Amino acid sequence: MKFEAVTIKDIAKALGLSTSTVSRALRDSYEISPETKKLVLEYAEKINYHPNPIALSLKERRSRSIGVIVSEIANSFFSQAIDGIESIAYKNGYNVIISQSRESFDREAIHLQYLTSRSIDGLIVSVAAETKDFSHFKELHERGMPIVFFDRIINEINTHKVIVDNYLGAYDATRYLIENGFKHIAAIANNEILSITRDRLAGYKAALADHNIKTDDSFIKYCEHGGLRLEEVEQVVTELVDGEIKPDAILALGDKLTTGTLRILKAKKFNVPGDIGLIGFSNSETSELIEPPLSIIKQPAFEMGEIATDLLIQLIESKRPVTSFETKKLAPQIIIRESAKNKKNYVEF
Amino acid sequence: MKFEAVTIKDIAKALGLSTSTVSRALRDSYEISPETKKLVLEYAEKINYHPNPIALSLKERRSRSIGVIVSEIANSFFSQAIDGIESIAYKNGYNVIISQSRESFDREAIHLQYLTSRSIDGLIVSVAAETKDFSHFKELHERGMPIVFFDRIINEINTHKVIVDNYLGAYDATRYLIENGFKHIAAIANNEILSITRDRLAGYKAALADHNIKTDDSFIKYCEHGGLRLEEVEQVVTELVDGEIKPDAILALGDKLTTGTLRILKAKKFNVPGDIGLIGFSNSETSELIEPPLSIIKQPAFEMGEIATDLLIQLIESKRPVTSFETKKLAPQIIIRESAKNKKNYVEF
DNA sequence: TTTTTTTACGCAATCGTTCCCGGTAACCGG
DNA sequence: CCGGTTACCGGGAACGATTGCGTAAAAAAA
Numbered sequence A, B: 001m002k003f004e005a006v007t008i009k010d011i012a013k014a015l016g017l018s019t020s021t022v023s024r025a026l027r028d029s030y031e032i033s034p035e036t037k038k039l040v041l042e043y044a045e046k047i048n049y050h051p052n053p054i055a056l057s058l059k060e061r062r063s064r065s066i067g068v069i070v071s072e073i074a075n076s077f078f079s080q081a082i083d084g085i086e087s088i089a090y091k092n093g094y095n096v097i098i099s100q101s102r103e104s105f106d107r108e109a110i111h112l113q114y115l116t117s118r119s120i121d122g123l124i125v126s127v128a129a130e131t132k133d134f135s136h137f138k139e140l141h142e143r144g145m146p147i148v149f150f151d152r153i154i155n156e157i158n159t160h161k162v163i164v165d166n167y168l169g170a171y172d173a174t175r176y177l178i179e180n181g182f183k184h185i186a187a188i189a190n191n192e193i194l195s196i197t198r199d200r201l202a203g204y205k206a207a208l209a210d211h212n213i214k215t216d217d218s219f220i221k222y223c224e225h226g227g228l229r230l231e232e233v234e235q236v237v238t239e240l241v242d243g244e245i246k247p248d249a250i251l252a253l254g255d256k257l258t259t260g261t262l263r264i265l266k267a268k269k270f271n272v273p274g275d276i277g278l279i280g281f282s283n284s285e286t287s288e289l290i291e292p293p294l295s296i297i298k299q300p301a302f303e304m305g306e307i308a309t310d311l312l313i314q315l316i317e318s319k320r321p322v323t324s325f326e327t328k329k330l331a332p333q334i335i336i337r338e339s340a341k342n343k344k345n346y347v348e349f
Numbered sequence C: 001t002t003t004t005t006t007t008a009c010g011c012a013a014t015c016g017t018t019c020c021c022g023g024t025a026a027c028c029g030g
Numbered sequence D: 001c002c003g004g005t006t007a008c009c010g011g012g013a014a015c016g017a018t019t020g021c022g023t024a025a026a027a028a029a030a
Helices: A008-015 A019-026 A034-046 A053-060 A076-091 A105-117 A135-142 A166-179 A195-210 A230-242 A255-267 A301-317 B008-015 B019-026 B034-046 B053-060 B076-091 B105-117 B135-142 B166-179 B195-210 B230-242 B255-267 B301-317
Strands: A065-070 A095-100 A122-125 A147-150 A161-164 A185-189 A220-222 A249-252 A277-281 A295-298 A327-330 A333-335 B065-070 B095-100 B122-125 B147-150 B161-164 B185-189 B220-222 B249-252 B277-281 B295-298 B327-330 B333-335
Touching: A008 A019, A008 A034, A019 A034, A053 B053, A065 A076, A065 A105, A065 A301, A076 A095, A076 A301, A076 B095, A095 A105, A095 B076, A095 B095, A105 A135, A122 A301, A135 A147, A147 A301, A161 A166, A161 A195, A161 A301, A166 A185, A166 A195, A166 A249, A166 A277, A166 A295, A166 A333, A185 A195, A185 A230, A185 A255, A220 A230, A230 A255, A249 A255, A255 A277, A301 A327, B008 B019, B008 B034, B019 B034, B065 B076, B065 B105, B065 B301, B076 B095, B076 B301, B095 B105, B105 B135, B122 B301, B135 B147, B147 B301, B161 B166, B161 B195, B161 B301, B166 B185, B166 B195, B166 B249, B166 B277, B166 B295, B166 B333, B185 B195, B185 B230, B185 B255, B220 B230, B230 B255, B249 B255, B255 B277, B301 B327
Parallel strands: A065 A095, A065 A122, A122 A147, A147 A161, A161 A327, A185 A220, A185 A249, A249 A277, A277 A295, B065 B095, B065 B122, B122 B147, B147 B161, B161 B327, B185 B220, B185 B249, B249 B277, B277 B295
Antiparallel strands: A295 A333, B295 B333
16 A cells, blocks of 8 residues: 655655755755756656655644544534634644544543644644533643633633623523513523533523513523433423423523424424524524524634634744633624514514 | 653653663563563553654554545535544544535645645545546546545546445435326436436436336536535526426435525425425435425435445555455435425325 | 573664755855 | 855754664573
């Protein structure tokens, strides 16, 4: 399984030069005569020479590759974000190594270990739903690994972060529901410890409070694995609709939770929004094709990936240690469709 | 931005041994005494030594990474396939470098160039819709690069391939439509040159022929970019519904085409399946939530990714040149829902 | 005790590049 | 003609790991 072999040595030998000269000629050094440069360049072109990136990595002690850890690739939000990551990385000559935690702490730790042992230059992470202990990230960060968090961030680690205004997204969505006549609004959230859960629930509660609605803790449900398993969504939805006070609307605080909730509501033969209104965070490409057309809080996933990667590459390529970090907060996009419209305003598609 | 530095030399120095001895001790060579081994192993463990994969790659002339080229990551089919690829690659200690052609021939060629210059050990490809000239793949393959094609394959190159039975999928879907009373079935396909287009259209035509329905060429429409741009879908759908004979059902032969067609039909206020029935290839996670619940021909994307990766790794790690190749053909899954049900059998969800 | 065989380790080359030192011309001013 | 630039180029040591070969000391055989 040999594959090509043309190295700087081959050029040197063929042209009767030393490897140093060839190397310098290729890098356009001033101490090489124009004629020699031309000679080398032309010959290199002719035999289709390409510098061996592995040898370069070894020499420069950098791999020009960045690691990415997300919960799952086959999720609209993350695949769009990866799209953004990949595009910026490519522009800067980096490649991207992706791994999936599937919301599991153990898998996350293993992949983290694996990635660092593969000598990556930096890391982009959206933490797993299960993760409550951040010491593995912390230790790595303290040892000097550039890390950028996005979406699900960690306050305990001081580095660049990229998020949407989760508070605002949840606040506005909740406000919309209230202003459209929904009175009993339940929330289905991810794991309680997650940054996005905290921020989004805060927005939800604030909107209720601002409209003089008392927050009912039994109206807030958590899914440990972020709805990765439909059973947990079924569990909490069942609890909600079987409770003494049935909600008339649900705010779903995660991609999988939004479609999952709709799935369960449909299975239980509830009319949405007739019986229960629904709005949720989602980056699904087909949200408007869904029945009923889904009201969503959409994150600029592609852009988030781009920004995170830009920040990471800045970190990696910075000459002196970076001490001041920023948290980029982008605006979510709220799209109201039938699933969150009040019965009296409801129009058939 | 220094990050760790513990090498075999550090161990050697600390223990007063030579690097060769340390290396051999770590690899459990028989020529090292048990005591020395223990010493080295324990110290390595203590200072958290990990072999530098880049140095290894240089020495062994292999990078343990595989390249993947797909049209876009943020597409259910491909993200599921990548999921499968990633899982097998990870199990075998490979990492995966992903790039997107976005159906463009030029981007595909550039990425191919980039990937090979990054010294990958092998390649998994689903070719871009635009690609009519396969010489870049051919040349690479002839120079010894292991390649596995999946989904959109190239007959001209003799290597492992992984596909679904596209003929069967299209045949059965068409047959279903016919048997349910649809008479004028149009097909919307990808670029004409694509393997999946050829196979799927062949299945479509065969089903029509087997039911004594004449194939009408004006009923077959092509989208150069596989529906990546909604305009091209709009264009062909418009042509179909404005034609002298309006189809009463549409078979969409690609992920983006299926949802795209539905989008356009809805925009044009057509009732599906009342006015026009619809079935298509799709791996969308939300197909049953869509209005109307979408009938789909689903590919085992994850499994395809797994198999392709398995085959590729076999190729890479084979001692002697592989000369006999196989084309794995998996069964598509046909899921019939309301969008393809005849009016008279149609039941409201 | 001497010779042979093991045992256990070190030296140095290698993978493809870069880059620090030199070194050798040619050239120039005085 | 000589010292000093300048322009060009080569040698060889890295980067981190593996590995063939050589060899000292210890163990076994004679």
